[in-house]
Structure formats: C-alpha cells, structure tokens
Amino acid sequence: MKKLLQLFIAGIILSAILLYAIQAMNESQGYSGENTLTIYNWGNYIDMDLIKQFEKETGVNVIYETFDSNEAMLTKIQQGGTTYDIAVPSEYMIDKMREEDLLIPLDHRKLPNLNNIDDRFMDLPFDPGNKYSIPYFWGTVGIAFNPELLPNKTFSSWNDLWDPALKNEILLVDGAREVIGMGLNSLGYSLNDTNKQHLQEASQKLETLTPNIKAIVGDENKLLMQNNEAAIAVLWSGDAADIMWENEAIDYVVPKEGSNLWFDNMVIPKTAKNIEAAHQFINFMLDPEIAAQNTEYVAYSTPNKAALSYMDEEMVNDERFYPPPELTEKLEVYKNLGPKMLSYYNDLFLEFKMHPK
Template identity: 75%
Template sequence: MKRLMRVFLAIIIVSAALLFAVNRLNSSQGYTSGNVLTVYNWGDYIDADLIDRFEKETGIKVIYETFDSNESMMTKIQQGGTAYDIAVPSEYMIDKMKEEKLLLPVDHSKLPNLKYIDSRFMDLPFDPDNQYSIPYFWGTVGIVYNPKKLGGKEITSWNDLWDEDLKNEILLTDSAREVIGMGLNSLHYSLNDVNRDHLQEAKQKLDALTPNVKAIVGDENRMLLENGEASIGLVWSGTANEIMWENEDLEYVVPEEGSNLWFDNMVIPKTAKNIDAAHEFMNFMLDPEVAAQNTEYVSYSTPNKEALKYMPEEIVNDTRFYPPPEMTERLEVYENLGQKNLAYYNELFLEFKMHSK
C-alpha cells in the first residue's frame, strides 16, 4: 500500500511539474489565462494558417482540440473537465445542448461581420434568432460514385444502391443518423421519423443491402474511394468534394428521394472562461476573406455570401455543392429526436453493423 501511495504521489508531482512548465512557457510568450482561447472542433475543419493569423493579430493563444462525433463532443462538455470557449456542433446537437443548458448566449453586438451571413442560414428552427449559435459550414449527405468502374451506370436514387450488380462495392459512413436515414429516405419516410414500424422497415431494407456493403468506415472512406478500392460511398458533401479533387473520375449526387441538409455552427459552451475572446474568434472567422480561405481549405460550403466573391467561380457555381433553393427545399435538417429515440436509432444501427459482418 505504501508503495502504491508513493507511485500515486509521484504521478501527482510529475503532473504538477508539467502543468507548471506549460504555464511558464505560455507566460514567457505573453500568454496568460486571460488571453488563451480553447477551441473544440471537428478534425481537419479549419485552415491552421488562420489560427496562426488570429494569434498574431490578437495576441490570443489558441488551444485547438478535435472530436469525431457530436455525441463525444457533448459528453466531454457535459463532464466539464476542459473549459472550452468555442465548439462547433451540428444543428440537432445545438438543440439538445440548449435543452440541457450547456450553451451561453451569443452577443450579436460583438459580431459586426455577422451581416455577411446569407439570411437563408440564419434564424433556423434549431436556434431561432441565432441566440446561441453562429453559422460555420453547411452541406448535404449524398452518394459519391465512379461511373467508369460501374460501366457507365448513373446513380440518381438511394434505391439504386440495392442493385445486385453492386455487390461489395459500397462504403457506408459509420454514423447511425446517416445510415438509418438512408434507409428511411429510400422508403420515402422522413429522416426524423420515430415511428417504430417505419424504423423496423428501414432496418430490414438495410439488411438486404449488406451483400453490396464492402465496409462501414470512418475517415478512411476518403482514401478508399480516391484509390478506387470501392466504387460507391455514402458521404458528406465536403468529403465528396475532397475525394473528387483527388480522383476526377468520381461524381457526387444528392438522391432524388431527398437527403440531409446539415449545418455546423460555432457556439460558446457554458464551460467558457474567455467569452470576449470567443466572440473575437467568431467575428474573425466571419470575415469574408478569412471565410473564403477557410472554405477553400476545408471544401465544405460556406454560409458567408460575401466570401463567395473571393472564391473561384468553378467552386461557387458548382450546384453539387452549392445547390439551388429548389433542391434544398426537398432536403431535411436533422431534428433532436430525444434520448430515447436516438438510442433506438443507435440500437438498430448496431444490429445492422453486426448483420453486415
């Protein structure tokens, strides 16, 4: 027991020493707790050069951490171990975080660049009047595919994926809302359907897709599709854009039955310690030239209408990634389904994954 206590004490001393060293280093560089900003974002979802520029222009040190799902992000904020000043959740999670009082209101008077956001992306149902969130990126969920590898076959519908000729050709993203949503959409049901009979019907239809499913993967779908190791993938539009940049044989389509229209917004978690810096960072990212640079790096669609003027015409005129209103009108935004219904979605998705092995 004494030896265990000595080991425990040694760990505490080493941890304290490391923390002291980090604080001393930050202080020697002019950074104190008052001018440090902690940002929590999706992986590879910002141009690192812009973080450097923000630090140089403001004197604020940015600590940047990443997450791989809305759920893991929310769990960490709920735990409160790290005082995040900025986070970038998706629309349904913003609604849920509001319910659980995990967000601080945004002061629009400190965001003069907010005027550059297209009104189509403001005042949406998940956050009326944008009281708690500011638009960052938006996009769609769809299908990327290689017509050459498919013998010239064109894909326009979710139901095209059930073609027997596509055996072992499809990569699905490892996400319950997207995969279960694909099943629901293929049956012309809503992406936010919580009817158990409809969900079971979607699950049974997805089970019939398993011969065509090569794998259910995360970020590695990008490399596999780029290299031609699979012909079809269920992806987010920005991922499709990046893949198509590397492999010009690929196409992207939003299926005719409909799909998801998603939004990622910047928020200030209740854990925030530097609220002024959070607003300064938001306003910086809303600057049109900054937003344009960030958009070209990330490849997702910007809600900043003024930023489009600083971007190449071939990007802003590409209707696959900047669809016209008549297309976006038939798309759905994910709603907060509530803990019980979301758990059921996850249960069905897990069963489907087990069936696909």
C-alpha cells in the same frame, strides 16, 4: 504508517509544486486565461494559417484541439475539465446543448460580420434567432460514385443502391443517423421519423442491402474511393469534394427523394474563460475573405454569402455542393430525437452492422 503518511504529504507537496510550475510556464508563454483562446473543432476543419493570422492580428494565443464526433465533444464539455472558449457542434447537438444549459448566449453586437451569412442558414429550428450559434459550414449527405468503374450506371435515387449488380461495391459512412436516414428516405419517410413501424421497415430494407456493402467506414472511404478500390460511397458532401479533388473521375449526387442538410456552427460553451476573444474569433471567421480562404481549404460549403465573390467560380457554381433552392427544400436538418429515440436508432444501426452478408 508514519512513513506512508510522510510519503503521502510529500506527494501532495510535489503535485502542488508541479501545478504551480506548469501555470507559471503557461503564463510566461502567454497562455493565461486573459490572453488565450481554446478552440475545440473537428479534425482538419480549418486552415491553420488563419489561426496564425488571428493570433498576429489580435495578440491572442490560440490552443486548438480536435474531436471526431459530436458525442465525444459533448462528453468533454459536460465534464468541464478543459475550459473551451469555442466549440463547433452540429445542429442536433446544439439543440441538446441548449437543453442542458451548456452554452453562453452570443452578443450579436460584437459580431458585425454576421450580416454576411445567407438568410437561408439563419434562424433555424435548432437555434431560433441564432441566440447561441453561428453557421460555420454546411453540406449534404449523398452518393459519390466512379463512372469509370460502373459503366452505364447512374444514380439519382437512394433505391439505385439496391441494384444486385452492385454486389460488394458500396462504402457506407459509419453513422446511425446517416444510414438509418438513408433507409427512411428510400421509403419516402422523413429521416427524423420516430414511428417505430417505419423504422422497422427501414431496418428490414437496409438488411436487403448488405450484399452490396463493401464496408462501413470512417475517413478510410476517401482513400478507398481515390484509389479506385471502391466504386460507390454514401458520405458527406465535403468528403466527396476531397475525393473528387484527388480523383477527377468521381461524381457526387444528392438523391431526389431528399437527404440530410447538415450544419456545423460555432458556439461558446459554458466552460469559456475568454468570452471576449471568442467573439473576436467568430467575427474574424465571418469576414468574407477569411471565410473564402477557409472554404477553399476545407472544401465544404460556406454559409457566408459575401465570401462567394472571393471564391473560384467553378466551385461556387457547382450545384452538387451549392444545390438550388428546389433541391434544398427537400433536404432535412437532423432534429434532436431525445435519448430514448436516439438509442433506438443506434440499436437498429448496430443490428444492421452485425447482419451477415
């Protein structure tokens, strides 16, 4: 018993020494709370040269971590183990994080470059007055297709996907809101619909689409489309832009019934230890030339109106990724449906994924 007690005490002492050593090493490398900015973002969602430029201009050391879903990001911030200074959640998650008091209000006086953001993308329902969030990128959900593999086929409606000639041709993004939303839109319903009868109708209609489904995938959709291994994909506009860059035969359309208009925004979580540097970084990313460089790297649509003049005209004038107001008026931002309704959407999506062809 005495030996066990000695081993236990020795373990505590050793842990304390290791913790002190790690803290000392971090401080010697500039990773103290005062001189460090910890960013939590989606994977491959920033030009890393801009991180280096920010560090050089400000003397602030940046720790950059990534997540692959809003839910994973939320869980990490709720746990509070890592002191993230900036995160980049999507619109519906910002609403949820506001409700859970997980965000710090922004000081707009420290964000003079905020004036560069297009008014269309400010003061939206998920964050009135942009009290907690600043637009980073936006885009749509639509249909990417390869005309060379589908001669004489065009796509203007969600219902075009139900063509029996498209058996085993379609890739779907692995997202409940996107797929159930597609089913709802195809019936003329809102993609934020909470009427269970409407949702059951959408679910039943989606079941009839299963013969046409090749796979439900994540990032693999890009490689499959680029290599002509699939002819159609329902995905986000930024992924479509990446595919089209690699395979010029690919086209992209937002269906006429409407679709999702999504936003990823920069926020400062309650875990933040360097609020001053967080504001510095957000303002840095709102600079028109910085935003232009980042947009050309990421290939999603920028909300930074002033950045457009620094970008390639062909990109800016492409209505597939910068649609006119008459189309954007038909698009919907995902609303926070609440845990019960979101669970219902997820259950319907799981049933759809398990449905046999």
